[in-house]
Amino acid sequence: MLLLMELLKDWPCTVSGGEFRTPVMGITENSSKVKEGFIFVARKGTHDDGTFYIEEAIGRGASVVIIDRMDLTVFPADVPVVIVPECRKFLSYASARLAGNPSKRLKVIAVTGTNGKTTVTHFIGQLLKRVGVRAAVIGTTGFFIDSVKTKCEIPHMTTLPPEYLHPLLGICEEEGVTHVVLEASSLGLSRNRLDHCEIDIGIVLNIGNDHYDEHGGKRAYLNAKKQLVQMAKTIIVNLDDEQCVQLVENALVRLVYFGQDSSAGFHVSDERLELTVLGHYNKMNAMAAVTALIVLGYPMDEIFQYTSTLKLPEGRLQQLERDGVKVFVDYAHTPDALQAVLHTLSNFCYGRLITVFGCGGERDRGKRSEMGELAVLYSSSVIVTSDNPRSEKPLAIIEDIMKGFGGDCSVVEAILDRKNAIRKAIFSAAPGDIVLIAGKGHEKTQHTANGLFPFSDYKEAEHALLEKTVLDLKYEKE
Incomplete structure (x- = not known):
């Protein structure tokens, strides 16, 4: 705990209203995280404005409000409003001080x-x-x-x-x-x-x-x-x-x-x-x-x-193997990273190298066709699928990727559903083949326009390998 006056003594600011000796227990810019005695930083973000949530923050117990603009017309009663040059920098400073540096x-x-x-x-x-x-x-x-x-x-x-x-x-x-x-x-x-x-x-x-x-x-x-x-x-x-x-x-x-x-x-x-x-x-x-x-x-x-x-962290060339088929799950989601992984796997792949990947939405569009070109260059076959499309249309992202090889290539297939893309790749693999599933690595969710949904490349690959084994055994018995 610090008194507001102690926290502000080395920081340029203007204080309006409330008690300057108010004790503060923590700080946040998320109104839903406010607790009794917290400072609420009402920062203007890319998509939202923290000043819209001042009333909610005070209702949750905020004892101080921080802003960095002079356009706040209604000041809350009995709560100090502190105007600082830049909210983000103050949030950083105050977080360090309140934690004891x-x-x-x-x-x-x-x-x-x-x-x-x-x-x-x-x-x-x-x-x-x-x-x-x-x-x-x-x-x-x-x-x-x-x-x-x-x-x-x-x-x-x-x-x-x-x-x-x-x-x-x-x-x-x-x-x-x-x-x-x-x-x-x-x-x-x-x-x-x-x-x-x-x-x-x-x-x-x-x-x-x-x-x-x-x-x-x-x-x-x-x-x-x-x-x-x-x-x-x-x-x-x-x-x-x-x-x-x-x-x-x-x-x-x-x-x-x-x-x-x-x-x-x-x-x-x-x-x-x-x-x-x-x-x-x-x-x-x-x-x-x-x-x-x-x-x-x-x-x-x-x-x-x-x-x-030394061992690689989760989702970095994370390997599964069953019945002679090796599957690698990797976070590679940039051209440099994808090329490095493909080059590495191609050097010890004795069969076919099958690559499953996509590109995230609302990110650098220029890399998409480049990654498509790299995937075709190193792989025996490529399945282009959805990654984290966010608010973008998944098919539009796939089209951008496929421009890297002219959009018409016999070794390339587009499968929108990522689960089905992984299953298709693994089911088509034979002993000695390698399947690379790139882009999401350790992630446990798929980010779409409709929200976040549970999804793990590793678990989907694990299930597909097991299912492939069961089907292979069934065919052998028949």
Whole structure:
């Protein structure tokens, strides 16, 4: 708990009405999450305006209202209304203060990149556990302590909003965690979610074009990534990615490079880097993780003892196998990621490579035809299906994908229903074939115009493999 006056003493603001010494117990920008004594941040969003929910928030117990505009005409009685320059920045500041600024006492590592964030954060968490460090991982697949998923009430987001992040860091501290590894998405950075979180090490993995549309162009996307460079005390950079190297030019912090080239501080040609995970890109992910531990001060010889134990997180080349048919479920939803996975699988596929994939709605349309072209290039057959169409028409997305190969190709089939697409791919596979189901990975829902519905690629593949076995046995008996 803090008094409002304590919270505001170092923050530019104007206060109207109410009691300046009001005690505050928490903060949120979601009126349905307000509890007694909370601050309600009435921010104007892309689709909604928080000022419409002030009355509801006060009814739920809000003791303070924060706005960043002068156009509020009706001020609530007996409740302080604080006008600040920017709601998002204040939300971040106040969340950290109310949680006791736990990031100041933790070692925080933040990972950004178009691809590989989840894998690298989990690799770092696993290596820290091996060297005897109690570490937490926060990101796309949830909240983990010592590589064990931990239940907590947080939204399913790559980078948590500050009202969730800082209390969660406080829980980490209470649980004896000393190191926290988190994913820093471009949207999270641009929306100030990591402001007022002290970051010891930032990692810049790669830069693709998947989020240009969401940011309003390439420059805005790069500027979002650059925020991590300005926030962290040390930056680890992929020397093989030219845009990453350009991003850190003129940086005023310590820079450490990793990559294939021997001129990198730590390069992947080192024979001691033993891995059981597939793919060159995962070798690069492992090197990024190893570099983080070296920067933390752990001996290289000790770290390399454990690289062979690294395991991929859920939904990253997650494998099922039955009756000689291998199925891989992977989150690849960008051209770079899809190409990396297809290239990896094609190198050890002795039969046919069958690819099932789609593209999400309300995301970069330019990547769709490119991903279609890549799928056909590497695969024996391709089934294009629905991913998370959101408000877009699934058939329109599929049409965009199929432009990558002219829309007429004998090895391509479009099946709108994702479950049926997965079943068709697996039922058509023979021993020695590989089926890749790409795009959703760990996700447990399908996001359509009608809402969120339960759906798991892994479970659907598991069911289809079992059903295929049962039918094969039936045919053999007949």
